[in-house]
Amino acid sequence: MISVDQIRPSQSVASEMSVVHEYAWPKPAQRLSSTFFKLVYRWSHSNAFRHNERLWHGVSIERDSRGFLKRMSIEGHDLLVENPDDLLASQTGDCHLIATGPSVNDIDYGALDLHNVMGVNGAIALQDKHPIRFEYYCIVDAGFVRKRPDLVARVVQQKLTLFVTPLVLWYIAQYFPLSQFRCRVYLIEDIQYPACKRALLKHELLSTHASTDLVLFDEEPTLGFSFNISRGIFDGRTVAYTGLQVLTSLGFNTIFMHGLDLLNAAQTPRFYETKETMQPSALDGDFNSFIEPSFRHAAPLLSRRGVRVVNLSAQSALGSDIIEKDDWHSLAHVSLEQE
Template sequence: MVSEGNAIHSSCAVVEAEQGARASTSPVRRAGNTFFKLLYRYTHTRAWRHNERFAHGVALERDAAGRLTGMCIRGHRLACVNAQMALAPDLHDAGQECHLIATGPSVNLIDYRALHMPRVLGVNGAIALTERQGVRFDYYCIVDTGFVRSRPDLVERVVREPLTLFATPLVLWHIAERIGLERVRCRVFLVDDMLFPAGHRAPRMGELRAAYDARALALFDAPRPLGFSLDLRHGVFDGRTVAYTGLQVLASLGFRRLYLHGVDLADAKRTPRFYEEASNMQPSYLDENFRDFIEPSFRHASALLGRRGVDVRNLSMESALGEDIFRKLRWQTLVRDAACAGEPARACAPESSCAAMPGFAAAATLAPTPARASALA
């Protein structure tokens, strides 16, 4: 998720890629976007400026509790599933598990065709594994506008899949501008930023403490404004890495056992993501954010999830997150354990990621989903 601080770095880093992406947007629309953005910027205080892209052509819908329920961009209403979602952790047994696949280079060391993964959530460029190793994703999380601007090719592959995409309104605005909402085939769940809520003023930490109880939100006693959302409908904390957002998504859905893939977070500025080469890698700001935001966010979250009975294992043996945060586990152990249990050692996907999705209403209330082929198809 791009907060105001990150947005400055991100906007500078993707100028070249954005210039190429603008070819799909008419000059008149670009001029209009710029005009209304600047008008909003100069007529609102800093606490409101994260909304400058919503100054024209965007309508956000919220329920009586202030939670996002819908979004309309230039008259096109998104098919959001926020209203159908009922978070109910009690629906799960202790064995319910999900794999969160990030994009660190350690992903290249895993043979996904040998893994049995009941549910999978991907972030950013993890979609490359669909073509490379037949991985099928049930859920996806994109909260970084820089990724949308720099890799619209990968984003388009995500939105065409029969999955549920968790994304901020700002990300969806950029998708509409660069890809077009008519190409979106996935279901969409609108994710709000707790520190920079869409269409609202940025709240102070004291205001957050007063507005939410411990069942919905955990605010950490740290020098920085850090926290962890226990109710996705209210929003998430970015933690300066999309993997942290994905962790909150899965915790809110009620999964009790989580496996982290590619959450390396080490020397990211000089190390290509698993789907990149050194010649085409996009900038990363994980290194400079690690000490003050990323590491303490995961450390506090680990303690919180442990108290709630959520078991998190890190499959990246070289991850910058130490064993004292999440216990590390070699991915081959999962293959061995599956073989001992007599489970199929294949990466497979359910027929409907939403109908079988923990915490969602009956499939009849949602758009039908085509049957999903085996990951080896």
Template structure:
């Protein structure tokens, strides 16, 4: 355990050193970025403010239908796979199942070497399980820029894996600034935010209803603008937690049975995530204050919607703040026994499902 922690800390120090070196080489660029951001802020209304980072050096490409298709950052074109949807590999041998691994502390109690994880999507710091328990990720979802700023060491480990990363243009902008596009080896799928689309004005709920039909998105009858995207190319609702965005990604990819790991959301402000070493290393969390008005109703409405569409979701966090009436709870040990009785190979003996290495900038 000491060696593992030491390796993680060393990786973080290395990335921070790279950040410092990059920043020290481009003070003019940093000053220019700040100038254009402030200029944008004071010349645009609040409905446009979410675009202030795109005021200079960023070009967003959209197709004829208005969907994100590409992105240029300071002259470098990010190679995106949006036009290749659907991205689903051959799923018949996986039973159309996928595991969504979040970062709640309950993850520490799971022995992943006893599980057969044929397809896995991780969010934020879940990548730490690769080193700790040998978990391999096929997909990844990052929509939280705060995570990129706070833990570039973990983000770098994500982007160097042969997986498909679903991320917003703003997240990718921060990755470029914090780490550098030249280090990316993953596939990239640009994900728009339905409520704050990149490079565009934030739409009103009425406009969403008028623009998209029921095949594209579901808007929930709630006091807040809550919804669930049925067309990943149009974007996602963040639901104030990256796990909710990840759920929309997997639904769009066509999986019919989903297992949620680490979706705890209990006293998140004071409880370290599974990969954090204590209160001193904790990234701030806003799950507690957003749970009642945004997170819980989003998942509750999504549960009913997914059930109608034939998607079965099981929550492996037995003490999750999401009640069993939203998603049935299931102990991970039962899942391990199910795999064992079916004769599946444990995780540590399973060969890696290759997705290829893709150079993501030009």
């Protein structure tokens, strides 16, 4: 099992937070070389391979006998990739997924005793205010890496398990020395766009991945849910949906979703941003076609499989008819009762 020991001494968390989080913008020659090889790939490959344009030069990906991701190297540097079967379905009980909606600022994390915590994208910034230990982390948005390499540097230098796609890992390598990674890496991939392989057509998804671990909701657009991340994940156009698939695959029975606001995202800063520093968001445009129907289909499916999902965002665009809602204070009451 590769999950971090669930001990919570504040000194240990503070020690990780005090690490110098260094990163460097790619040099002009490096950017020019990357762009050149990307264009060469575009000219020589069809659109079905376009998602691999950053992965063909200097990148090696190895799969096991079942076709699951196993190893990855960049420019000859082997990454500390750990994709063991025994990690899946190895956990039970409660866990917490901390997204980056502004409602996170309404939660008094000092009143909570959280275990089994996953962060996504910029959730690591919560450590500026609270000594939250992240056992797991998930980043599937290459744009986030390009825009906030400072936050990504903080993630990779902590002792956690990072669930990440090969493409995102390639982008991280452009900013941060791979030899200085302190995190473990678990490779995941979009089920429709496998790394270094041709994209699957809609009708090929089920025939190629015939398994009870995968449920296809719709073919146009491609919506579904994966109970086995080794086989791939479905893109619900928000990293929180990917994180939900990861935590379910790990075996957790109850998943508390923090900061799952998804409301007026283009005009509303994330919990760690201001109006002046906020980055663009595509959530509003993707909500009706991808995000809402993904969660709406997944909720009853998870319930039937004994997984409870709780949304702690009172102002979330996902109504209680989709996901159960509760107030974060209920977690504080549980923490007090356990003392």
